[in-house]
Amino acid sequence: MDGHDDRDPDRKSAGLSGFARAMRAAEPYVQASWSLAGGVALGVLAGYYADRWLGTSPWLLIAGACLGMAAGIYAFVKAVLDVERRKARR
Amino acid sequence: MIQLALAFLGAGLGAGLAIIGAGYGIGRLAASAMEGIARQPAAAGEIRTSMIIAAALIEGATLFALVVCILLAIKS
Amino acid sequence: MGALVRTTTFARMAAAAALLVVVPLSARAASEGGEVSVPDAVIHHVTDAWTLELENPITGAMASWELPKWRFQVGGTMIDLSPTRHLIFMWIAAALLIVGLTLVARRRAMVPSGLYSLVESLVKFVRDELAVKNIGREHADHYVPYLLTAFFFILTMNLLGLVPFSATATGNLAVTAGLALLTFALTLYAGMRSQGVVGFWAHIVPSGVPWWLYPVMIPVELLGLLTKPFALAIRLFANMVAGHLVLFFLLALIFLLPQLPVVVTPISLAFATGIFLLEIFVAFLQAYIFTMLSALFIGMSAHAH
Numbered sequence: 001m002d003g004h005d006d007r008d009p010d011r012k013s014a015g016l017s018g019f020a021r022a023m024r025a026a027e028p029y030v031q032a033s034w035s036l037a038g039g040v041a042l043g044v045l046a047g048y049y050a051d052r053w054l055g056t057s058p059w060l061l062i063a064g065a066c067l068g069m070a071a072g073i074y075a076f077v078k079a080v081l082d083v084e085r086r087k088a089r090r
Numbered sequence: 091m092i093q094l095a096l097a098f099l100g101a102g103l104g105a106g107l108a109i110i111g112a113g114y115g116i117g118r119l120a121a122s123a124m125e126g127i128a129r130q131p132a133a134a135g136e137i138r139t140s141m142i143i144a145a146a147l148i149e150g151a152t153l154f155a156l157v158v159c160i161l162l163a164i165k166s
Numbered sequence: 167m168g169a170l171v172r173t174t175t176f177a178r179m180a181a182a183a184a185l186l187v188v189v190p191l192s193a194r195a196a197s198e199g200g201e202v203s204v205p206d207a208v209i210h211h212v213t214d215a216w217t218l219e220l221e222n223p224i225t226g227a228m229a230s231w232e233l234p235k236w237r238f239q240v241g242g243t244m245i246d247l248s249p250t251r252h253l254i255f256m257w258i259a260a261a262l263l264i265v266g267l268t269l270v271a272r273r274r275a276m277v278p279s280g281l282y283s284l285v286e287s288l289v290k291f292v293r294d295e296l297a298v299k300n301i302g303r304e305h306a307d308h309y310v311p312y313l314l315t316a317f318f319f320i321l322t323m324n325l326l327g328l329v330p331f332s333a334t335a336t337g338n339l340a341v342t343a344g345l346a347l348l349t350f351a352l353t354l355y356a357g358m359r360s361q362g363v364v365g366f367w368a369h370i371v372p373s374g375v376p377w378w379l380y381p382v383m384i385p386v387e388l389l390g391l392l393t394k395p396f397a398l399a400i401r402l403f404a405n406m407v408a409g410h411l412v413l414f415f416l417l418a419l420i421f422l423l424p425q426l427p428v429v430v431t432p433i434s435l436a437f438a439t440g441i442f443l444l445e446i447f448v449a450f451l452q453a454y455i456f457t458m459l460s461a462l463f464i465g466m467s468a469h470a471h
Contacts, residue, residue: 016299016300016302016465017136017139017295017299017300018136018140019136019139019140019143020299020300020462020465023462023466024465024466024469027466027470028470031390034389034390034393035383035386035387035390038385038386038387038389038390038393039382039386041389042382042385042386042389071379071382071383071386072386074379075372075375075382075383075386075387078372078374078375079372081372081374082372082373082374139295142451143455143458146401146451146452146455147401147455149401149405150397150400150401150404150405150455153400153401153404153405153408154400154404156404156408157400157403157404160407160408160411164205164209
């Protein structure tokens with residue numbers, strides 16, 4: 001159960017529990033999905049405050065939400081591809 | 091007045107729904123943990139530890155919802 | 167015979183719970199002329215306040231000490247550092263830990279006994295089960311002091327909150343946010359130690375992103391970094407507050423249903439005792455979960471490449 005792993009040749013994860021190893025393997029993907037959520041949230045907030053500042057409700061909110069979704073999905077795909085590329089390079 | 095009543099109603103419904111989600115999730119977690127222990131009793135310690143940790147994480151998520159319900163319910 | 171002893175013990179516990187909690191609540195309502203509404207009284211017991219209060223359970227007399235105000239003006243704003251109830255209990259917990267653990271650790275015999283043995287088994291548990299199993303054997307010793315501090319401090323604050331007439335310091339969002347910020351700082355330190363100071367901040371944004379998207383990506387990724395300590399703070403705060411709220415509302419049922427006191431009181435007391443025992447378990451569990459997740463995040467940050 002402990003550490004004779006071909007994917008971990010320099011035994012960096014010696015002594016880890018199974019739960020910790022699973023969380024560590026899943027971490028880049030969890031980080032990427034937080035980027036997706038954060039992108040949408042940032043777009044919505046930016047659109048809402050731009051609306052309040054310029055008075056053009058609700059169009060800037062909608063535009064901000066769409067842009068936020070696009071940015072979030074872009075960040076998510078880029079992060080996942082980055083992880084895959086880094087694993088292939090190792 | 092009607093806003094206050096709707097806030098209380100929202101708080102009650104929200105708390106109930108949140109607990110349904112938590113109960114179902116933790117129930118399924120306990121079921122798979124027991125099945126895992128039944129299949130391989132030697133791993134019982136590690137399965138039990140992971141089960142407790144996962145249950146606490148699920149409860150943490152439920153308590154986010156509960157905090158929102160409490161914020162609604164203490165409007166006065 | 168064993169069953170008889172157990173039921174009388176349970177009856178004694180229930181009676182003690184009644185004396186210590188119900189009578190003061192009723193005495194409070196009586197002394198204020200019955201003007202305090204039940205939810206307000208419950209919320210007053212759970213939240214922070216500028217006063218320390220004690221009630222004599224027999225006579226119902228209430229003593230309330232107003233805490234000193236330490237306010238001073240800096241520039242244009244007023245800075246208010248006055249101690250509150252939760253702060254006083256944080257100090258009590260810290261003093262208990264400093265004095266108690268120093269006294270215990272001094273008796274370092276070859277064969278441990280008594281309280282030293284208990285503390286040693288807890289320390290060994292935190293080091294072996296939490297630190298090594300989540301950070302890995304090579305870096306664990308570096309972070310064990312912080313994890314031990316967090317575990318014992320949170321455990322003491324949680325358990326102190328279960329004593330009658332006291333306040334739970336971890337039931338304050340500021341306290342749990344402070345603890346989560348410390349974990350966050352250690353996460354950043356571990357990341358900077360493993361990837362270099364510049365390398366850590368340069369690797370936040372995934373590679374291959376065109377430069378004109380950086381103003382969008384950097385806040386997004388920073389928000390993603392902050393969600394983990396935010397969840398840590400909210401989890402501990404909500405668990406503590408929710409437990410105590412449930413306990414108080416179960417006992418407040420006696421006052422909310424004043425028509426049938428003979429039926430409501432024993433049921434309410436039985437449930438309240440059950441929830442009280444559950445709260446003791448939750449105190450240990452939440453300290454364990456906070457320390458374990460801190461160790462997990464530090465480990466993930468120390469190995470993120």
